[in-house]
Amino acid sequence: MSNLSIANSISSYIQQSEQALQTAISQASTGIRVSTPSDDPASAAALVGLQAAAATVDQYTSNTQTSLSQVQLADSVVTSVVSLLNRAITLGTEGANSTNSSVDRQSIAADVNGILTSVVSLANTTFQGQSLFGGTASGTTAFTADATSSTGYTYNGNSNINKISVGDTLTVQVNIPGSTLFDNPSASVLGALSNLAKALASGTSADIGSATNDISSALTAVSQQHAVYGSASNQLTSQESFLAQETVSFTSRETSIVGIDAATAIENLNQAQTSNSTVLAAAAKVSQQKTLLDYLN
Incomplete structure (x- = not known):
């Protein structure tokens, strides 16, 4: 795998991890699970009818x-x-x-x-x-x-x-x-x-x-x-x-469709933080001449 491919893979993992972390932070602070239709199309459609x-x-x-x-x-x-x-x-x-x-x-x-x-x-x-x-x-x-x-x-x-x-x-x-x-x-x-x-x-x-x-x-x-x-x-x-x-x-009913309970939100946040820390640590290892796959293996 070329250095460019490795760098792109690392960047993609980091972006996904950061996005997941930001989503978890937002859900924990607002109590809202569905902010846009793309978060959950079925729930978003149900919300429109309810509203x-x-x-x-x-x-x-x-x-x-x-x-x-x-x-x-x-x-x-x-x-x-x-x-x-x-x-x-x-x-x-x-x-x-x-x-x-x-x-x-x-x-x-x-x-x-x-x-x-x-x-x-x-x-x-x-x-x-x-x-x-x-x-x-x-x-x-x-x-x-x-x-x-x-x-x-x-x-x-x-x-x-x-x-x-x-x-x-x-x-x-x-x-x-x-x-x-x-x-x-x-x-x-x-x-x-x-x-x-x-x-x-x-x-x-x-x-x-x-x-x-x-x-x-x-x-x-x-x-x-x-x-x-x-x-x-x-x-x-x-x-x-x-x-x-x-x-x-x-x-x-609106809360049940788009909301998230505090306990679940905190659990998701902890998992996202752990996952993000793991990805960043792996990326640091790769920067020391190891690929991400080598590190995970």
Whole structure:
């Protein structure tokens, strides 16, 4: 074997040994066995599929978290509306008492008008820049003042329901249109409050009693719709927990595909260091006029 051939063989052995050592060092320090597809083509292909599935779960998780925040805000708003309607019923009951003077009723009417204003403000709550109760309409305020309307307000949204995908087979309703919740023709919150204020200002005790009954009907309707948010919140909270578990599972599976346990990594590193030392020692011997094969033999 010529000196050139011997030198090339030595160089090749050293390069292979150094590459194996660097791979072992990298695996021991990072805990990752597959850094590039060439390290393990089958594992790399499995990883691609796993990462695609994990990305879908990440999107569902984002949808779930955003939807849960929206639903919780809406639930809080409706809770406040329910409280205001109960207050309006109390005021209406007080106002219907025949012992009240005109001045007393005017004062109570002012309180009811204040409740109406507060309810409209709540109905115009926004979430991430969009009307919470505007249906699926974007860039609009749900209710605006309108002197020509019997309630004093006009609904500017639509009646569409928004359902969000939070799983492969799971969608959740996250909104109730303002036309359903606040201005339902069969039990209008705004209409009932407006009528109660008018009855208190200029109506009879019977008118006030009738208007108060309408508030009670509106409250019943709102309470029924309120349950939609409670159900959605429960579904989303449960799904959030499920998706969190899925994320942990994907992370574990990814580690099992591309990772390497610490004990194995240290063992491989020790073997690579030993092998590298042997190759370098052999190369040193060859440089003293012995071939690598002679040394190994």
